[in-house]
Amino acid sequence: MNILLKSVTIVNGNNKDLHKKKKDILIKNGTIEAIATKIDPPAKTKIIEKDNMHVSIGWFDSGVSFGEPGYEERETIENGLMTAAKSGFTDVILNTSSTPTPDSASDIVFLKNASKNLLTKLHPLGNLTANGESEALAELYDMKNSGAVGFYDFKHPISNANLLKIALQYAQNFDGLIFSFPLDRNISGKGIVNEGVTSTRLGLKGIPALAEELQIARDLFILEYTGGKLFIPTISTANAVKLVADAKKKGLEVYCSVAAHNLTITDEALEDFNTKYKVMPPLRTSTDTKALIKGVKNGTIDLITSDHTPLNVELKHVEFDNADFGSIGLESIFGMLNNILDIEDTIAQLSKGREIFNVDPPKLEIGQPANLTLFDPEITYNFTQDHIHSTSKNALATGRQMKGKVIGTVANNQLVINE
Structure with a gap:
């Protein structure tokens, strides 16, 4: 599976060259293939592009x-x-x-x-x-x-x-x-x-x-x-x-x-x-x-x-x-x-x-397995039962104001996006 993350702001405190930079990230068969200002997607590539999308390990x-x-x-x-x-x-x-x-x-x-x-x-x-x-x-x-x-x-x-x-x-x-x-x-x-x-x-x-x-x-x-x-x-x-x-x-x-x-x-x-x-x-x-x-x-x-x-x-x-x-x-x-x-x-x-x-930490680098979280850090909303994915609903956060929302994750050559 090929995935192209378009115009994502990288939050990576361990890499000053990429930290806070807006980049495209190309993932091929679960591995980070390229990180660049602009990447033209290969054939059969799923493109993920969202407003104010950020990415971290x-x-x-x-x-x-x-x-x-x-x-x-x-x-x-x-x-x-x-x-x-x-x-x-x-x-x-x-x-x-x-x-x-x-x-x-x-x-x-x-x-x-x-x-x-x-x-x-x-x-x-x-x-x-x-x-x-x-x-x-x-x-x-x-x-x-x-x-x-x-x-x-x-x-x-x-x-x-x-x-x-x-x-x-x-x-x-x-x-x-x-x-x-x-x-x-x-x-x-x-x-x-x-x-x-x-x-x-x-x-x-x-x-x-x-x-x-x-x-x-x-x-x-x-x-x-x-x-x-x-x-x-x-x-x-x-x-x-x-x-x-x-x-x-x-x-x-x-x-x-x-x-x-x-x-x-x-x-x-x-x-x-x-x-x-x-x-x-x-x-x-x-x-x-x-x-x-x-x-x-x-x-x-x-x-x-x-x-x-x-x-x-x-x-x-x-x-x-x-x-x-x-x-x-x-x-x-x-x-x-x-x-x-x-x-x-x-x-x-x-x-x-x-x-x-003793779990190996992921790295946001070319050639490394893609193990990434996508999120919008600025969006605010009131947390309700509609935001719960768990079978159980016993959430003490319901009714509280939230800042930031997860867009999705990439790992193990799989992609999950919140619609």
Whole structure:
């Protein structure tokens, strides 16, 4: 398949010769054939020409959940990856949120086979513990050899400190990446929102910031003792940023992410008890969001994730106390981030991080495989259900003003365009 991208503005911070330049890009059979001011299309070439079209290397999300296997009604792998492609993502890390959860080599092989030959590439995580029960380590080495890029009991904190210690020590034998969700259940108790003025006023049980920070402090002490590679997903408090920054200054190999909604929305959104805002970790205060944004800009926070979590409608359309945690976010992450960061920082954040998972980053260069995201950074619109591609519709972004829209993606010799 031949594709000609006409008059696209290149956003590529790593290549000063191309950055902010308007060029034509010719792609032949999945490879970038030419980049020039004007290219005459060969025969049988699909021409893509849109107003104010920009291009960058394909985007990367370090934390998405689908439903398959077990919850196909929420999201199949195929539709989930199509949603990712339409949202600008050419690589995604898949959380261990299915049932059964992937805790063996055969489970990892199933996930990779189910995603073969699609535009967006899926990189699965495996469970850290057998069945995600936090009692015994899963088959980490076998899963690594089958393609698992890390090990995570999705949203389940590791209560047994010795288990984390053993995991970090063992995984060093094969360069394994260990995830630890930052929550101390003894502190959080039955909390469902951030503990503070808003939770008190609304009469909702609170989760103190201490529950996150205490777990992070413990995990970092263990990491300092054992060595190894630790990933702390979706931090949400100001002190969590400080703890990670201090650990990095010590030279510890620790990485962390933040959910886009924790950067852009505070717990004040809970005023009408809308369950779309019930997420884990919970929405925090403006003090936290400011610290998180600063952590993103100074590099303390390595990655911004959509934390895409599809849920059945009946799990959200209930009383706030009984609703499940989670929101889809692939379709809205670009428009949300582009509201708080400039376009170059937004694209840099959406494009970075593959190296943490030993995934080769794409290059926008002649002779390289075309792995590209097309977007308009200036268009503004109100995000509605019509903008959702996911089977599930539990989006906390609905009703919010967005800046920037994805036009499409090119990868794996395939093209997806949003019409």
